[in-house]
Amino acid sequence: MIFLKHQFFTLLFLSVISFQGYTQSENEDNLKVGWSTADITPDMPVLVAGQFHARLSEGVMDPVTATILALESGEGTNSEKTIWISCDLVGISDGMRATANLRDEIRNRVIKAIPSILPEQIIVNATHTHAAPYVASTASVEDIYGVSLEQMADGKPAMSPSDYIPFAADKIAEGVISAWGKRKPGGMSLGLGHAVVGLNRLQALKHGKSRMYGNTNSPEFSHIEGYEDHSLNLMYFWDINKQLTGIIINIASPSQVSEHSYELSADFWHDTKVALRKSLGDSVYVLAQASSAGDQSPHVMVGSKAEERMQKLLGFAEEGTGRGSNAHRKYIAKQIVDEVTDLFPVMKANIDWQPEFKHEMKLVPLSRRLLSEEDVAEATKEAKTWQAEYDKLKAEVRDNPAMIETPRWYKDITISYSKLRRGLVVSERYELEKVQPKMPIEVHVVRIGDAVFATNPFELYLDYGMQMKAQSPAIQTFIVQLTGSGSYLPTKRSIEGGAYGAVPASTLMGPKGGDELVEETLSIINTMW
Amino acid sequence: MASQLYIGSRTVDITPQLPVAVTGQFHLRIAEIAETPLIATVMVLETRGAEGDLAIMVSCDALYIPTDLVALVRQAVKKQLPDIDENKIFLNATHTHTAPVLALDGEYLIPKTGVTQVKDYRKFFVEKISAAIVGAYHDRSPGSVAWGMSYAVAGYNRRIVYADGTSGMSSKTNLPEFRSLEGSEDHDVNTLFFWNDQNKLISIVVGVASPSQEVEGRYAVNADYWHPVREGIKEKYGKDVNVLGWAAAAGDITPHIRYRKEADDRMRNLRNLSRTEELARRIILAVDESYDAVATERHSELVFKHQVEELPLPERWVTEKNYLEAKAFVTNAKEQIAEDPKAADALYRMMNWQERTVKRYEKQLDNPKPMYPMDLHVIRLGDIAICTNEFELFSDFGIRMMARSKALQTFVIQLTGSSDWGSYLPTQRAVNGGAYSAIIHSNIVGPVGGQVLVDRTVEVIDQLWDKEVK
Numbered sequence: 001m002i003f004l005k006h007q008f009f010t011l012l013f014l015s016v017i018s019f020q021g022y023t024q025s026e027n028e029d030n031l032k033v034g035w036s037t038a039d040i041t042p043d044m045p046v047l048v049a050g051q052f053h054a055r056l057s058e059g060v061m062d063p064v065t066a067t068i069l070a071l072e073s074g075e076g077t078n079s080e081k082t083i084w085i086s087c088d089l090v091g092i093s094d095g096m097r098a099t100a101n102l103r104d105e106i107r108n109r110v111i112k113a114i115p116s117i118l119p120e121q122i123i124v125n126a127t128h129t130h131a132a133p134y135v136a137s138t139a140s141v142e143d144i145y146g147v148s149l150e151q152m153a154d155g156k157p158a159m160s161p162s163d164y165i166p167f168a169a170d171k172i173a174e175g176v177i178s179a180w181g182k183r184k185p186g187g188m189s190l191g192l193g194h195a196v197v198g199l200n201r202l203q204a205l206k207h208g209k210s211r212m213y214g215n216t217n218s219p220e221f222s223h224i225e226g227y228e229d230h231s232l233n234l235m236y237f238w239d240i241n242k243q244l245t246g247i248i249i250n251i252a253s254p255s256q257v258s259e260h261s262y263e264l265s266a267d268f269w270h271d272t273k274v275a276l277r278k279s280l281g282d283s284v285y286v287l288a289q290a291s292s293a294g295d296q297s298p299h300v301m302v303g304s305k306a307e308e309r310m311q312k313l314l315g316f317a318e319e320g321t322g323r324g325s326n327a328h329r330k331y332i333a334k335q336i337v338d339e340v341t342d343l344f345p346v347m348k349a350n351i352d353w354q355p356e357f358k359h360e361m362k363l364v365p366l367s368r369r370l371l372s373e374e375d376v377a378e379a380t381k382e383a384k385t386w387q388a389e390y391d392k393l394k395a396e397v398r399d400n401p402a403m404i405e406t407p408r409w410y411k412d413i414t415i416s417y418s419k420l421r422r423g424l425v426v427s428e429r430y431e432l433e434k435v436q437p438k439m440p441i442e443v444h445v446v447r448i449g450d451a452v453f454a455t456n457p458f459e460l461y462l463d464y465g466m467q468m469k470a471q472s473p474a475i476q477t478f479i480v481q482l483t484g485s486g487s488y489l490p491t492k493r494s495i496e497g498g499a500y501g502a503v504p505a506s507t508l509m510g511p512k513g514g515d516e517l518v519e520e521t522l523s524i525i526n527t528m529w
Numbered sequence: 530m531a532s533q534l535y536i537g538s539r540t541v542d543i544t545p546q547l548p549v550a551v552t553g554q555f556h557l558r559i560a561e562i563a564e565t566p567l568i569a570t571v572m573v574l575e576t577r578g579a580e581g582d583l584a585i586m587v588s589c590d591a592l593y594i595p596t597d598l599v600a601l602v603r604q605a606v607k608k609q610l611p612d613i614d615e616n617k618i619f620l621n622a623t624h625t626h627t628a629p630v631l632a633l634d635g636e637y638l639i640p641k642t643g644v645t646q647v648k649d650y651r652k653f654f655v656e657k658i659s660a661a662i663v664g665a666y667h668d669r670s671p672g673s674v675a676w677g678m679s680y681a682v683a684g685y686n687r688r689i690v691y692a693d694g695t696s697g698m699s700s701k702t703n704l705p706e707f708r709s710l711e712g713s714e715d716h717d718v719n720t721l722f723f724w725n726d727q728n729k730l731i732s733i734v735v736g737v738a739s740p741s742q743e744v745e746g747r748y749a750v751n752a753d754y755w756h757p758v759r760e761g762i763k764e765k766y767g768k769d770v771n772v773l774g775w776a777a778a779a780g781d782i783t784p785h786i787r788y789r790k791e792a793d794d795r796m797r798n799l800r801n802l803s804r805t806e807e808l809a810r811r812i813i814l815a816v817d818e819s820y821d822a823v824a825t826e827r828h829s830e831l832v833f834k835h836q837v838e839e840l841p842l843p844e845r846w847v848t849e850k851n852y853l854e855a856k857a858f859v860t861n862a863k864e865q866i867a868e869d870p871k872a873a874d875a876l877y878r879m880m881n882w883q884e885r886t887v888k889r890y891e892k893q894l895d896n897p898k899p900m901y902p903m904d905l906h907v908i909r910l911g912d913i914a915i916c917t918n919e920f921e922l923f924s925d926f927g928i929r930m931m932a933r934s935k936a937l938q939t940f941v942i943q944l945t946g947s948s949d950w951g952s953y954l955p956t957q958r959a960v961n962g963g964a965y966s967a968i969i970h971s972n973i974v975g976p977v978g979g980q981v982l983v984d985r986t987v988e989v990i991d992q993l994w995d996k997e998v999k
Contacts, residue, residue, distance in 0.1 A: 231682075313826065466788065469788055
């Protein structure tokens with residue numbers, strides 16, 4: 001009898017909880033959540049993006065995907081909507097740097113299928129894996145890398161970027177349609193954890209200049225140039241039965257452990273997703289975002305031997321350890337998953353079923369980087385040097401056609417061509433700044449409960465994101481970089497240091513544009529509080 | 530040459546008689562309660578034979594340990610263990626700001642009655658710690674060690690850079706002129722695990738680049754985050770496990786959050802943890818990860834060398850401007866105290882802090898190249914190095930040592946003895962930025978001396994890794 005009474009009250013209690021949850025979720029202000037993924041792995045070789053040299057993919061290490069999260073609050077045409085799309089790509093072409101525009105290709109397909117969704121409600125971000133298909137340009141591969149795709153592929157089938165972009169856009173749009181169709185009442189919970197994944201990769205030397213990477217085991221090494229941010233901003237999503245449906249994981253690190261791979265890969269996000277699903281269920285979606293991390297990488301700058309040993313002792317040695325290894329990816333995944341799973345019960349107990357939800361997109365004009373004649377002269381001189389090198393290497397191939405039998409024979413030629421092009425863009429940017437001193441960029445600000453998401457299309461140096469986080473009225477501020485085609489946005493300190501990401505050829509904007517981005521983003525955020 | 534390792538370890542309670550003056554702020558604080566015990570943990574390492582060596586390491590819940598007090602501990606131990614080289618003993622402070630004053634004089638005007646006197650606590654400190662060292666030394670028996678490394682976010686850079694190029698210490702970040710944090714951070718958690726010959730885990734060393742000053746403003750005795758770290762470790766690994774807390778180079782680091790504090794507070798509240806418990810949670814997770822990975826890779830026979838030397842470091846130059854400003858401050862403070870003796874509670878320490886600068890300048894007139902004699906300990910224990918310094922050493926110097934070290938892991942231990950009540954050792958960029966920890970009164974040794982410290986430490990580590998140990 002006692003047991004039955006206890007059972008009755010338990011059932012009654014659960015019914016109330018369930019009823020309350022369902023009632024709340026039926027309210028038109030409730031959040032509706034839909035998820036899907038799209039496999040955007042091509043079925044033939046493609047160019048792999050992320051290095052000066054061309055890489056024609058030589059297989060698939062793991063799938064490259066897009067994860068889609070559809071959010072809606074309210075009903076009808078006036079409902080607030082956000083479509084988040086996170087892609088395992090190095091960047092999202094958006095017309096800013098070249099004619100290619102994967103972002104708009106996706107948007108056009110989605111709004112055609114679902115007219116109630118507006119283009120500016122769709123946000124596409126890249127995780128910055130350096131082992132994914134090239135989407136930055138629709139030009140011919142010869143124009144991009146100085147060697148034709150046919151030559152690189154030696155006559156075998158290969159997919160050009162101009163063919164891959166619509167292929168990926170089709171798949172992603174299908175994913176969006178699926179996620180939108182599957183949206184159901186749900187709730188969210190907001191979490192903050194920590195994981196030491198992104199490390200500042202700029203090494204300041206004693207003579208005052210900086211370099212990207214290099215050997216810190218040197219008397220010339222002074223310090224790590226900038227800061228790091230090891231916060232793990234998390235947003236868990238739940239169905240009305242309090243079952244986890246997916247998680248946004250935002251981390252200040254690009255996913256580029258396997259950055260030299262010729263096999264396609266989502267990098268550490270693949271391992272993270274596999275490990276998370278093992279812990280939290282196969283059906284859980286993971287939407288990865290990179291916070292401002294232009295000066296960060298997952299590569300260990302100091303103490304790499306100790307970390308490599310730990311990777312081995314933790315049982316990850318099977319596919320190698322150390323820099324660029326799968327063991328490093330798995331160790332990163334472990335750190336992220338440990339935090340996400342540790343927080344799981346706390347998050348489950350603190351679900352917000354009716355979070356405030358607002359989304360605003362603004363075209364923000366930012367000052368282009370003001371370049372000097374000396375910058376142009378230096379870059380032009382470098383371009384000439386690389387032109388000569390390119391011509392020499394090209395002639396060698398012409399004179400010795402058998403060279404192309406050698407695997408990856410095109411590496412040096414494509415490096416020289418990329419550096420030649422890189423030198424030439426400086427004078428183009430110098431001239432452009434005179435007539436168009438400002439360049440408009442998309443900034444999305446999305447408030448969900450006490451959290452806010454703020455996007456930018458850059459490889460944004462960490463300090464800018466930190467400034468936004470420090471001044472934001474939100475309890476947690478998720479900065480999402482690379483919601484466009486990229487280009488580094490360095491700090492004044494980094495420009496003085498002069499390392500790779502801060503030189504004229506690497507940048508469209510400078511510190512002035514960075515300061516404007518911070519100010520404008522915060523002004524939009526502040527309107528939501 | 531590899532030799533059998535002998536180990537001994539003890540933990541001793543060094544909680545003072547209350548009430549007591551606690552140190553770490555400019556103003557006088559009298560603690561009426563002890564929120565946690567204060568402890569010191571001793572670890573004795575020894576190898577025997579012709580090439581045998583010894584290290585006696587003591588981690589103390591203290592803000593700093595004056596060098597004269599270190600000497601007294603060594604003397605007291607030497608009396609009881611006349612055959613040992615007492616210079617192989619070093620003590621480190623965890624930098625808790627809620628532990629008793631240890632400098633004999635000059636820090637605060639402490640009431641002469643009703644409060645534990647500094648000389649009495651120092652005597653108690655020496656007796657307790659020397660007895661624990663002797664006990665641990667007698668306990669030593671064959672043992673083994675394993676080393677590990679993981680990560681925990683337990684320290685944050687506290688120097689805030691603004692648009693005009695100046696820096697602030699622990700100042701605001703939610704300002705439009707906020708630009709960045711001045712320096713880097715080191716989130717490595719370096720660990721050593723020691724087992725006796727019965728395979729019982731007896732000690733754990735935990736190295737964290739963060740001073741234990743989360744509750745630094747309290748009028749209480751408190752071991753800060755090391756208390757919940759130790760309690761958590763004991764709960765998991767056994768109540769008899771001795772835990773040594775080592776602060777790595779962390780002069781510009783604090784456990785306080787410099788931005789997004791609201792988010793961190795919310796998460797703690799959801800977990801129902803205090804801030805010290807939250808820091809402990811993160812550190813213990815790192816310890817657990819290392820233990821799980823390395824517990825089966827124990828070393829009982831290994832290379833063990835401990836080199837001790839006095840390292841002369843060039844002192845930071847006191848300019849005439851520094852001197853005049855300090856002298857004016859001291860004169861003014863003395864007048865205020867003369868007018869109202871109660872003003873000493875707030876002014877006395879700051880006055881003496883600046884008076885040290887006045888004295889340094891006057892000393893410079895006779896000796897234009899003053900050198901600070903620092904006690905440097907460098908230990909090789911198998912694949913790892915342990916190196917000490919006497920400062921609140923800015924993180925960059927520790928990172929330089931670790932980057933250039935031949936060791937698999939390099940444990941940097943700061944605050945192993947302090948001149949007076951301690952001194953920061955800042956980088957050049959910190960000096961350029963200014964602010965409390967990088968101004969002349971806070972620095973006996975400056976960036977030039979810091980580099981000498983790095984270079985010599987790396988050189989000694991190199992020697993200990995050479996086949997022919999010099």
